[in-house]
Amino acid sequence: MKKEGKEQIWKDYQKEIPDNDFFYVRSCIRQNLFPASEVIFLKILREELGRNVFETPHHTTCGGIGYHSDIVPMETMMTIIARQFSLMTEAGFENYACSCITSFGLYSEVLETWHHFPKVLEKVRKDLKEATGREFKLPKTLSHASDVIYKVRHEIAEKAKYKLINKHTGKPLKVVEHIGCHYSKMFPNKGVGGAEYPYVLTGMVEAWGGEIIDYPERRHCCGFGFRQYLVQANRGYSLANTHKKFESMEPFEPDMIITNCPGCPFFLDRWQYVIAETEGKTYGGKNQGIPVFTYEEVAGMVLGYDPWDLGLQVHQIAVEPLLDKVGIPYNSETKYLGLDGKNLGKPELPKNICSC
Amino acid sequence: MINFGYQRNESATLDLDTTHSELYKKLLDKEPSAATCISCGTCAATCSAGQFTDFNLRKIMLLCKRGDMQSFKPIINRCMVCGKCQLACPKGVNTRNIVLILNKYLHAGKISK
Numbered sequence: 001m002k003k004e005g006k007e008q009i010w011k012d013y014q015k016e017i018p019d020n021d022f023f024y025v026r027s028c029i030r031q032n033l034f035p036a037s038e039v040i041f042l043k044i045l046r047e048e049l050g051r052n053v054f055e056t057p058h059h060t061t062c063g064g065i066g067y068h069s070d071i072v073p074m075e076t077m078m079t080i081i082a083r084q085f086s087l088m089t090e091a092g093f094e095n096y097a098c099s100c101i102t103s104f105g106l107y108s109e110v111l112e113t114w115h116h117f118p119k120v121l122e123k124v125r126k127d128l129k130e131a132t133g134r135e136f137k138l139p140k141t142l143s144h145a146s147d148v149i150y151k152v153r154h155e156i157a158e159k160a161k162y163k164l165i166n167k168h169t170g171k172p173l174k175v176v177e178h179i180g181c182h183y184s185k186m187f188p189n190k191g192v193g194g195a196e197y198p199y200v201l202t203g204m205v206e207a208w209g210g211e212i213i214d215y216p217e218r219r220h221c222c223g224f225g226f227r228q229y230l231v232q233a234n235r236g237y238s239l240a241n242t243h244k245k246f247e248s249m250e251p252f253e254p255d256m257i258i259t260n261c262p263g264c265p266f267f268l269d270r271w272q273y274v275i276a277e278t279e280g281k282t283y284g285g286k287n288q289g290i291p292v293f294t295y296e297e298v299a300g301m302v303l304g305y306d307p308w309d310l311g312l313q314v315h316q317i318a319v320e321p322l323l324d325k326v327g328i329p330y331n332s333e334t335k336y337l338g339l340d341g342k343n344l345g346k347p348e349l350p351k352n353i354c355s356c
Numbered sequence: 357m358i359n360f361g362y363q364r365n366e367s368a369t370l371d372l373d374t375t376h377s378e379l380y381k382k383l384l385d386k387e388p389s390a391a392t393c394i395s396c397g398t399c400a401a402t403c404s405a406g407q408f409t410d411f412n413l414r415k416i417m418l419l420c421k422r423g424d425m426q427s428f429k430p431i432i433n434r435c436m437v438c439g440k441c442q443l444a445c446p447k448g449v450n451t452r453n454i455v456l457i458l459n460k461y462l463h464a465g466k467i468s469k
Contacts, residue, residue: 070394070446231397233414236365243364277358 013194017151018141023093024055025084027100028065030262030294036311037296038099041145044299049155054091059084064102068226075127078120081110082128086136094140097148101261104144105182108190111142142190144183146260146295150192150200153207161304163209166255167327172211173255176290177201178245178268180261181221195219201258204295208302217248223271224263242271246283246290256322257292268292273316276353287354289317301328308335318354376423379461383420386457392447393417399441399451409434413441413451420458429462 022045026038045051063080066072072080088096098104114121128134149156164173179198184191193199202212223241228234245268259265269292276282276289284290292315293301300310301323307330312319323330336344349355383390399413400406406413411434419428432455441451 070396227395231395232361233397233400234395235360235362239362239364240367244367274360275364278360278363280357 013188013192013197013199015147015190015192016141017143017147017192018095019151020051021093022051022053022095022097022143022148023088023091023139024053024145025059025062025096025098025103026055027098027103027262028061029266030099033262033266033314034294034297034311035314036300036309037294038145040296040300040305040310041099041149044156044296044303045148045152048159048303049152051152053097054093056087056091058087062098062100062103062106064100064106065226067106068102069230075124077106078110078113078124079127079131081107082124082136083132083134085139086128086132086134088139089135089137094137095143096139096141097143097145099145099262101144101180101182102263104142104190105186107142108187111138112187114138144191144200144260146183146200146204147192149295149299150203153204156299156303157207157209160208160302162302162326162328164205164298164302164326165209166325168325172209173322173325174213174253175205175210176213176215176218176249176252176254176257177205178222178257178259178261178264179219180259180264183260201260201295204298205258208298213249213252213254215249215252217245220245220248222259222261222264222267224261224267229263229267238267239271239274242267243275246272246275249290250283254290255325257290258295258298259292260295265292265294269316273350273353273355277350280352282353284317284321287352288321289353291315291317291319291322293319301326304328306330308337316355370422376425377421379423379425379458380420382461383454383457387450387453389447389449390417390454393449394447396446398444398446399449402440402444403435404438404440405434405436411435413455416458417454425462428458432459432462435459 030037042053045053060080062084063072063077067074067077098107164175166173179201184195184198188194191198191200205212221241223238225238228238257268259268272283272289282289297310297312307319307323307328313335320330336346338344395414395418397414403411403413405411411431416428416432435455437452437455439452445451
């Protein structure tokens with residue numbers, strides 16, 4: 001294909017990402033699973049890059065997990081989201097940025113619904129006004145936090161202390177990127193690169209020195225799937241999804257995995273432990289897993305932040321082998337110390353996979 | 357090895373061109389509420405028969421959608437039709453009628469119109 005033609009097609013897969021003044025909302029579960037990711041996002045944007053990011057403690061859940069579990073009705077969920085937009089309106093912002101992929105999918109779904117069914121929007125405005133006295137404007141732009149990091153990826157690269165390069169071989173790290181399904185599979189024009197060629201994480205990895213692996217099950221679900229995981233009897237399906245991906249990526253010998261969703265890093269990380277403890281199989285060499293990171297954690301790593309300030313000690317799969325490859329220093333003695341310096345206690349070690 | 361209470365399902369592929377979906381279509385025709393089942397498993401969790409046998413309505417519904425009648429034919433008549441599953445179902449599915457319809461079809465070979 002001619003380069004001009006390729007560029008023309010690629011334009012269809014782009015989205016508008018603002019450069020500054022974000023109304024940022026956190027995820028319900030990421031703060032528990034990957035406790036430092038959102039703090040690092042704010043630190044990078046505010047302190048490293050001087051951007052204006054506003055967040056409010058009045059923000060609540062978007063209702064996404066309840067909605068996708070068929071517990072929260074759509075009307076309720078839309079009113080919850082309308083209230084979030086009212087918080088943005090009151091704060092005087094127009095650029096909505098959310099940390100969670102589930103929320104991002106929900107916001108996209110709601111905005112699309114209101115676009116096609118204005119009467120539904122009017123009903124939600126009326127319901128919110130009657131219930132809370134609040135009013136709201138629709139956001140001018142909707143970004144996922146990974147869109148924002150993608151936008152500033154070259155600025156981060158300029159300030160980076162480390163690159164995603166194996167210091168022993170001098171070659172780029174082989175990275176598996178995994179996009180959360182709700183980022184662009186539902187509404188392809190809402191994500192960078194659409195559903196077919198999502199580029200949001202690939203762009204970051206390439207800017208920071210790594211090399212992306214294109215393996216057969218690259219676009220397969222991580223295995224979260226809400227109902228598959230929430231009901232214990234269905235968890236075998238969730239595990240089967242993750243297993244399928246790992247079997248597919250194993251021959252390419254990836255050094256690490258980068259993700260942009262709350263569920264994906266959790267399942268790609270923890271299911272490696274479950275597979276190792278139930279089947280004795282590991283994917284990162286003998287008794288070793290493949291370390292899994294959020295994009296904020298990877299950004300923090302290349303910027304030279306202390307790995308334990310990034311919350312990497314709460315990962316199931318040991319991150320130390322990857323830190324050693326890049327040459328990022330860490331202190332094993334302080335791994336399990338809390339922010340107040342007190343010892344958090346060491347976790348029980350698994351038998352079949354290294355976690356320290 | 358640790359027992360987590362579940363095991364990885366083997367990878368399976370469904371060929372929609374050869375899937376026998378006529379039973380599920382007939383079931384929907386006779387009992388439309390079957391379409392609202394979300395496979396939550398509440399029916400199976402509350403099932404008295406399931407405590408003592410391998411009867412599992414959630415699994416039967418899944419196999420029915422896949423057209424795999426032979427897999428649930430041996431267990432469908434283990435239901436006592438007590439209706440506890442129907443009381444517990446969050447979507448109001450008429451589960452008793454589903455069992456009766458499937459049972460009738462698998463024994464009589466057809467569903468009466």
